[in-house]
Amino acid sequence: MRHTIVMTGASGGIGGIAAEHILRRSPGAHLLVVARGSSGARLAAELAAGGHTVSHVSADLGSLESVRSAATEIRDRLDGGGLPPLRAFVGNAGTQYTNALTEGPDGFESTFAVNVLANHLFVRLLQDRFTAPARILITASDTHFGDFKHNMGMVPGPLWKYPDVLARTAAFPRAHTTAAGRTAYSTSKLATIYLVHEYARRLPTGIDAVTYNPGFVPGTGLARNAGPLSRFAMRRVLPLMALTPFANSCGVAGRHLADVVLGATEAPTGSYVDRGSAARSSEESYDPQRERELWDAAERFTAAHTRSAPQSPSR
Numbered sequence: 001m002r003h004t005i006v007m008t009g010a011s012g013g014i015g016g017i018a019a020e021h022i023l024r025r026s027p028g029a030h031l032l033v034v035a036r037g038s039s040g041a042r043l044a045a046e047l048a049a050g051g052h053t054v055s056h057v058s059a060d061l062g063s064l065e066s067v068r069s070a071a072t073e074i075r076d077r078l079d080g081g082g083l084p085p086l087r088a089f090v091g092n093a094g095t096q097y098t099n100a101l102t103e104g105p106d107g108f109e110s111t112f113a114v115n116v117l118a119n120h121l122f123v124r125l126l127q128d129r130f131t132a133p134a135r136i137l138i139t140a141s142d143t144h145f146g147d148f149k150h151n152m153g154m155v156p157g158p159l160w161k162y163p164d165v166l167a168r169t170a171a172f173p174r175a176h177t178t179a180a181g182r183t184a185y186s187t188s189k190l191a192t193i194y195l196v197h198e199y200a201r202r203l204p205t206g207i208d209a210v211t212y213n214p215g216f217v218p219g220t221g222l223a224r225n226a227g228p229l230s231r232f233a234m235r236r237v238l239p240l241m242a243l244t245p246f247a248n249s250c251g252v253a254g255r256h257l258a259d260v261v262l263g264a265t266e267a268p269t270g271s272y273v274d275r276g277s278a279a280r281s282s283e284e285s286y287d288p289q290r291e292r293e294l295w296d297a298a299e300r301f302t303a304a305h306t307r308s309a310p311q312s313p314s315r
Contacts, residue, residue, distance in 0.1 A: 001028050005261065006074060006126070008034045008061065008118075009139070011043050014214050015118075017254025018092070018261065023052040026262055030084055034059050034070055034093075060163040061093055061118040063175065064102040068305040071125035078129050083118065085131035090261055091119035091138040094188075101169045108301065109169045111181070114265045115188035117167075120195060120298045123209075134213035137260055140193055140211035140272065143186035151186075151214070158187040163297035166191070168199035178311030186241025193272060193281055200270030202295075208269035212260050214253035215275050248275065252277050 007021060009015040010033045023031055030053045033043050040056030048054040048172050059070035063068055076082045095114045102110040108117060119138050142150040145217050146157015156179055164186060165171050172180040184197035248256075259265040272281040299306075 002030065003028060003029045003087040004032055004078070004083045004085065005033065005088040005090065006032045006086065006122070007088075007090040007092060008059075008122075008185065009091075010047070011035055011144075013040060013119045014217055014250050014254040015092040016256035017092075017250055018090075019047055019206070021258035022254055022261055023047060023054070025258065028084075029053070030055065032057060032074065032083065034061075036060050045283075059112045062095075062110055064106050064113070064117060064121055064302060064305050067118050067121045068125065070094075071122055071202045071253075071295070074126065075129055077146040086126065086134065088131050088261055089122060089126055089129060089130075089135070091122065091136075091217065093118075094141075096185040098178045100175040100184045101170045102181075106301075108167050109171065110166050111182060111184040111188050112191070113186070116191045116195070117298060119192070119300055121291060121302045122268050123199060124299075127203060127207065127297055133263075134207045135261065135263065136196075136199060136203075136207065136209040137257075138192050138196055138209075138211050139257070140196075140281075141186065141189040142213050142215060142274070143182075143189040144193060144285060146186065151206075156180075157181045157188055157247040158190040159183050159192065161295055162262075163294050167301060177315070179201070185214050190285055191255050191286040191294055194287070194294045196272075197270055197286075197288075198204045198291050204267075209221060210260065210269065210271045210273055211281070212273045213259055213275065213281075214257065215248040217250055217253045296314065 019031060020030055033040055033056045035043055035056060037058060039056050044054045044056040053109045057070045057073050060066040078086055095111060097111055100109060104110045104113040119162040123136055142157055143155040159172055172183045174180050196209045203209060210259060223270060260267060260273050265273055267278045269280040
């Protein structure tokens with residue numbers, strides 16, 4: 001049966017490998033990739049090789065207006081019959097900065113804007129266009145545990161604060177440092193889990209929401225905003241850790257991501273999928289009060305963009 005899967009973060013790393021698996025294993029899938037500028041057209045052409053059905057929509061995930069425009073285009077194409085029924089949204093794109101001072105065009109700290117608000121806006125603008133059974137997947141990270149077992153001392157654990165503080169620059173001590181940027185990252189991944197718990201409560205029956213943790217995957221583009229030494233280590237040195245139990249290769253992590261998207265991994269709505277199976281996330285990640293507060297804040301932060309979206313057509 002033909003269906004549409006919308007995916008961010010498909011241009012490389014685990015997302016690129018997952019996209020290839022999805023297309024190979026689900027012949028009826030129309031994969032719609034969301035990417036910045038002209039890179040989307042190139043990516044769609046590469047993934048379409050071999051007769052797969054792939055299209056693209058352009059978006060800068062750091063801009064809520066750009067996300068709104070992309071989601072509106074997807075809605076219009078679904079409503080006009082240009083896309084088959086929507087069955088999945090995969091929010092795999094993520095970013096990490098070398099400070100906690102980078103501000104996006106909407107006035108939000110950029111890590112929070114890309115890793116949290118962009119996904120939330122996509123979910124809210126597309127939720128009434130899903131055809132059940134459908135799945136929303138947001139990529140999380142085991143950095144949200146904040147302990148050496150999961151972070152190996154490389155990324156500080158999350159430092160939760162009220163969402164109105166987290167959404168702005170300088171939310172963390174020594175905001176100009178790499179440590180603050182990494183704290184913003186781990187905290188944003190904790191926020192992702194909180195929002196998925198709320199989606200599981202609030203979305204209609206038949207639309208599941210899960211988070212996926214690929215584990216430590218060296219060699220991805222996550223360090224693209226880091227300094228030259230860190231980028232070199234991520235590309236050339238740390239990939240050797242994939243040969244140990246402490247890390248995953250891009251190939252394994254990408255296959256696991258595709259498994260979750262395609263439903264091959266059993267994961268009830270609200271689940272945290274750790275690599276290849278549903279597991280329990282950190283104790284801190286189960287906090288209904290924080291989940292409601294973050295939902296309310298994300299609704300406020302994105303309200304101007306959800307109000308301007310076209311209403312659902314009469315059926």
